[in-house]
Amino acid sequence: xxxxxxxxxxxxxxxxxxxxxxxxxxxxxxxxxxxxxxxxxxxxxxxxxxxxxxxxxxxxxxxxxxxxxxxxxxxxxxxxxxxxxxxxxxxxxxxxxxxxxxxxxxxxxxxxxxxxxxxxxxxx
Amino acid sequence: xxxxxxxxxxxxxxxxxxxxxxxxxxxxxxxxxxxxxxxxxxxxxxxxxxxxxxxxxxxxxxxxxxxxxxxxxxxxxxxxxxxxxxxxxxxxxxxxxxxxxxxxxxxxxxxxxxxxxxxxxxxxxxxxxx
Numbered sequence: 716x717x718x719x720x721x722x723x724x725x726x727x728x729x730x731x732x733x734x735x736x737x738x739x740x741x742x743x744x745x746x747x748x749x750x751x752x753x754x755x756x757x758x759x760x761x762x763x764x765x766x767x768x769x770x771x772x773x774x775x776x777x778x779x780x781x782x783x784x785x786x787x788x789x790x791x792x793x794x795x796x797x798x799x800x801x802x803x804x805x806x807x808x809x810x811x812x813x814x815x816x817x818x819x820x821x822x823x824x825x826x827x828x829x830x831x832x833x834x835x836x837x838x839x
Numbered sequence: 840x841x842x843x844x845x846x847x848x849x850x851x852x853x854x855x856x857x858x859x860x861x862x863x864x865x866x867x868x869x870x871x872x873x874x875x876x877x878x879x880x881x882x883x884x885x886x887x888x889x890x891x892x893x894x895x896x897x898x899x900x901x902x903x904x905x906x907x908x909x910x911x912x913x914x915x916x917x918x919x920x921x922x923x924x925x926x927x928x929x930x931x932x933x934x935x936x937x938x939x940x941x942x943x944x945x946x947x948x949x950x951x952x953x954x955x956x957x958x959x960x961x962x963x964x965x966x967x968x969x
Contacts, residue, residue: 721959721960722959723959725958737880738880738969741879741920744919744951745951745954748950748952748955751952752955752959754955837964837966838966838969839880839966839969
């Protein structure tokens with residue numbers, strides 16, 4: 716595939732709850748696919764998307780697959796630029812140091828800069 | 840400009856799928872190249888050939904099919920999105936021993952790698968419906 720010749724900076728903004736719909740999973744699938752083709756990836760959790768980072772999820776109670784377990788695979792795919800919007804975390808009472816994966820807390824201004832530096836942005 | 844159009848929404852559930860269609864048709868009319876149409880998530884419903892709106896309403900699936908045929912567009916429905924929503928081509932219907940196939944013949948089932956490729960090869964990726 717010709718993609719390996721074209722390495723772009725792609726920022727994914729994941730804004731949806733983990734189990735309220737399929738968008739969170741859809742976003743993660745896009746991230747992992749892009750990672751397989753060695754694109755330069757930023758992953759940002761924002762708005763209700765930060766709920767994906769909450770520890771101690773019990774999705775088996777609603778017959779759902781554990782999305783947070785899938786998030787722990789990100790380093791294996793060398794997706795290391797993972798951010799969460801600080802205000803989204805604090806508004807929901809989430810501690811940036813006690814999440815299912817390590818993230819870098821970013822302000823809205825920092826995320827705006829990330830978007831400006833990106834070739835392509837997906838938000839879902 | 841070389842463009843890829845990514846559609847997340849089903850026809851009729853929101854305006855987004857129709858907006859994507861209008862954008863694609865307008866871009867082609869303006870002389871741009873459409874590298875790929877990629878239907879993802881609920882967007883795969885745009886490739887359901889059994890969609891049957893009332894006769895006095897715009898038939899979006901038919902319109903997409905005609906646009907794809909006329910301009911020989913590469914139109915992909917994401918296979919994992921499509922199968923769980925019951926959009927199957929004859930091969931998948933046979934593989935999973937289903938009674939019927941319903942995907943429009945102008946669409947192709949394939950994976951997210953096709954979106955990553957389109958992302959790399961296009962000047963812009965336009966997203967509709969998320």
